[in-house]
Amino acid sequence: xxxxxxxxxxxxxxxxxxxxxxxxxxxxxxxxxxxxxxxxxxxxxxxxxxxxxxxxxxxxxxxxxxxxxxxxxxxxxxxxxxxxxxxxxxxxxxxxxxxxxxxxxxxxxxxxxxxxxxxxxxxxxxxxxxxxxxxxxxxxxxxxxxxxxxxxxxxxxxxxxxxxxxxxxxxxxxxxxxxxxxxxxxxxxxxxxxxxxxxxxxxxxxxxxxxxxxxxxxxxxxxxxxxxxxxxxxxxxxxxxxxxxxxxxxxxxxxxxxxxxxxxxxxxxxxxxxxxxxxxxxxxxxxxxxxxxxxxxxxxxxxxxxxxxxxxxxxxxxxxxxxxxxxxxxxxxxxxxxxxxxxxxxxxxxxxxxxxxxxxxxxxxxxxxxxxxxxxxxxx
Amino acid sequence: xxxxxxxxxxxxxxxxxxxxxxxxxxxxxxxxxxxxxxxxxxxxxxxxxxxxxxxxxxxxxxxxxxxxxxxxxxxxxxxxxxxxxxxxxxxxxxxxxxxxxxxxxxxxxxxxxxxxxxxxxxxxxxxxxxxxxxxxxxxxxxxxxxxxxxxxxxxxxxxxxxxxxxxxxxxxxxxxxxxxxxxxxxxxxxxxxxxxxxxxxxxxxxxxxxxxxxxxxxxxxxxxxxxxxxxxxxxxxxxxxxxxxxxxxxxxxxxxxxxxxxxxxxxxxxxxxxxxxxxxxxxxxxxxxxxxxxxxxxxxxxxxxxxxxxxxxxxxxxxxxxxxxxxxxxxxxxxxxxxxxxxxxxxxxxxxxxxxxxxxxxxxxxxxxxxxxxxxxxxxxxxxxxxxxxxxxxxxxxxxxxxxxxxxxxxxxxxxxxxxxxxxxxxxxxxxx
Numbered sequence: 001x002x003x004x005x006x007x008x009x010x011x012x013x014x015x016x017x018x019x020x021x022x023x024x025x026x027x028x029x030x031x032x033x034x035x036x037x038x039x040x041x042x043x044x045x046x047x048x049x050x051x052x053x054x055x056x057x058x059x060x061x062x063x064x065x066x067x068x069x070x071x072x073x074x075x076x077x078x079x080x081x082x083x084x085x086x087x088x089x090x091x092x093x094x095x096x097x098x099x100x101x102x103x104x105x106x107x108x109x110x111x112x113x114x115x116x117x118x119x120x121x122x123x124x125x126x127x128x129x130x131x132x133x134x135x136x137x138x139x140x141x142x143x144x145x146x147x148x149x150x151x152x153x154x155x156x157x158x159x160x161x162x163x164x165x166x167x168x169x170x171x172x173x174x175x176x177x178x179x180x181x182x183x184x185x186x187x188x189x190x191x192x193x194x195x196x197x198x199x200x201x202x203x204x205x206x207x208x209x210x211x212x213x214x215x216x217x218x219x220x221x222x223x224x225x226x227x228x229x230x231x232x233x234x235x236x237x238x239x240x241x242x243x244x245x246x247x248x249x250x251x252x253x254x255x256x257x258x259x260x261x262x263x264x265x266x267x268x269x270x271x272x273x274x275x276x277x278x279x280x281x282x283x284x285x286x287x288x289x290x291x292x293x294x295x296x297x298x299x300x301x302x303x304x305x306x307x308x309x310x311x312x313x314x315x316x317x318x319x320x321x322x323x324x325x326x327x328x329x330x331x332x333x334x335x336x337x338x339x340x341x342x343x344x345x346x347x348x349x350x351x352x353x354x355x356x357x358x359x360x361x362x363x364x365x366x367x368x369x370x371x372x373x374x375x376x377x378x379x380x
Numbered sequence: 381x382x383x384x385x386x387x388x389x390x391x392x393x394x395x396x397x398x399x400x401x402x403x404x405x406x407x408x409x410x411x412x413x414x415x416x417x418x419x420x421x422x423x424x425x426x427x428x429x430x431x432x433x434x435x436x437x438x439x440x441x442x443x444x445x446x447x448x449x450x451x452x453x454x455x456x457x458x459x460x461x462x463x464x465x466x467x468x469x470x471x472x473x474x475x476x477x478x479x480x481x482x483x484x485x486x487x488x489x490x491x492x493x494x495x496x497x498x499x500x501x502x503x504x505x506x507x508x509x510x511x512x513x514x515x516x517x518x519x520x521x522x523x524x525x526x527x528x529x530x531x532x533x534x535x536x537x538x539x540x541x542x543x544x545x546x547x548x549x550x551x552x553x554x555x556x557x558x559x560x561x562x563x564x565x566x567x568x569x570x571x572x573x574x575x576x577x578x579x580x581x582x583x584x585x586x587x588x589x590x591x592x593x594x595x596x597x598x599x600x601x602x603x604x605x606x607x608x609x610x611x612x613x614x615x616x617x618x619x620x621x622x623x624x625x626x627x628x629x630x631x632x633x634x635x636x637x638x639x640x641x642x643x644x645x646x647x648x649x650x651x652x653x654x655x656x657x658x659x660x661x662x663x664x665x666x667x668x669x670x671x672x673x674x675x676x677x678x679x680x681x682x683x684x685x686x687x688x689x690x691x692x693x694x695x696x697x698x699x700x701x702x703x704x705x706x707x708x709x710x711x712x713x714x715x716x717x718x719x720x721x722x723x724x725x726x727x728x729x730x731x732x733x734x735x736x737x738x739x740x741x742x743x744x745x746x747x748x749x750x751x752x753x754x755x756x757x758x759x760x761x762x763x764x765x766x767x768x769x770x771x772x773x774x775x776x777x778x779x780x781x782x783x784x785x786x787x788x789x790x791x792x793x794x795x796x797x798x799x800x801x802x803x804x805x806x807x808x809x810x811x812x813x
Binding site for chain 1: 766769775778780790792796797804808
């Protein structure tokens, strides 16, 4: 029962987050200067659809389509807009441009202080469920207590490309390369090689038994084959980036795509489509091309050592991980390949571990042992 | 209580040592000399930095021009981007060495040198070939442009990692039979061997002082930055001045300044001020980026990283292992000088040199700046990195940029890599402690 309750709380928490952003998106879209009577009517219908869809989207044991609001919202919006403006391309274009403008503002808004609101919503939703309604008050009390517990940060570490803008002293900054290394080590202590495909760069990282980076390679000034590549392809195909993987996985035929240059790949994609190749086969080729580029960086950093951990957002894409598994085996033989369901948090986890270590002077390894002991004690 | 307001502190200019001021004057004077060469009836010889045999040119009263120096000077003065694009307009592809394109572009735009004065056309192209294939193509292009003679000195590659007597003999024979006659013909006079020996004697004294400057980096803190500062230190000896009294004077002055810094335990002078804390001691392989030179240096400065040894400052002469120009054996020593330039070393010798640097200067690691448009430098650098890591146990960092094409310097990317690299050294230190 305990497990179920937590699972329901989690999905309802996600629903709360989703709804708040959807509200913000709706409000923003209606305020857009390009809104006309016709678009207003269409937007009403689209958002009614999106809210309805959201009610059933978050269920325990159902794999989330994407971790990012933008992906889910854009594909839903696009599908509804396409349906509504079937014979009216002007309306369709206008709707899409309204969406594009608004989503940027919604994404860059901070929702960091919303924990209590989300939690309260999640709690109320959950206690409506027949399995929990009898314990409503107890659940409410426990949640109220959890919400009231104040976080006391003992240290802060900033990472990522935006780190230069953080008002932190230099010793509270770590590059994402080090953070991914340490995060991957924490998730999978046997890790020796890490691949992180991010939005604008791909990093091949070698780490030692303590999770400390010993060597790394990353793409230079050209971002070919990085995460943004998939984003661009998704835009070209009018779909959400999270939809690419599942479609590519349906492929039964290898279509060779030569270019990892984002712009050229778009051209190659259109050319292949015009030659009658299937969408899924082309997409599978694009994923392979992307991973081939990562393989080159991995080779430059010193190859792949057992165990190998794939981190970052692209690790959630089944077609990319499939291509990676194949190419790793072809080039390096059988290796343990770790992919966590929480791969997108690896860098943040690493940063948090650095923050903790800097403050408490503990290495991650010591921590792990302690953790095991604690777990054993609980089990006993 | 009366509030005391501190007196305003005057904004300090970039700290410049006397040797820097002297060098600037020397360069300025030389470009002036070049600008008026034709009126003064002086003949002009273009030649490259690696394997430059300046003393021969000076001994015959001619003036040397080094195209790479013009290119890098143009880059530091933010002029190279236009020149590179100009050369591309004339059909030179994106992959061609950007030193070449900068030089060709400068020529096409009127041959105005980095100081704003017009450069004289060459009377002779002296192609001293020391391992860089591009040099041949470069002078082939200049030959077409200037319609002037080329004389080639073919320096055998140190394929086995050492200079064999037959290699020296081969170069000496070419000097005697081809190069000197060609130079004499253009100069219109015979070579005076006594004059040549006197120039070489002066070269050797300057070389002695330069080596003392490199050696000073063994101190903690190092009083010099052997890469970013080092490219200034090699300025006179790698370009037009080796063999001249002002060159000797420069190195005497530089050495005295460095020795002062050692005595007072001062770190290197940088454009951002004196380096306060020496957090990392680094060896660097590869040329620097010239278009964003100061920004590039600052990335090291901000991290407290001092370069204690560099291979690039050996391209125009490698004196660390004891080679000096020898007035007693003028032609043999010119030959051995050419044979010993860093560009003429094979990969395993380059690894040996870097390994020795890492050990001698007690470095924390090494960084390779891989140059996009320079295959002769960049080929094999990843292999070198791996081998060096294995031999020394020190971590290697790898960054990519270009010589003088501003489009090839991605500051955010390089900064990210360097920061990650230095943090990696720090994390390793902490783990070891």
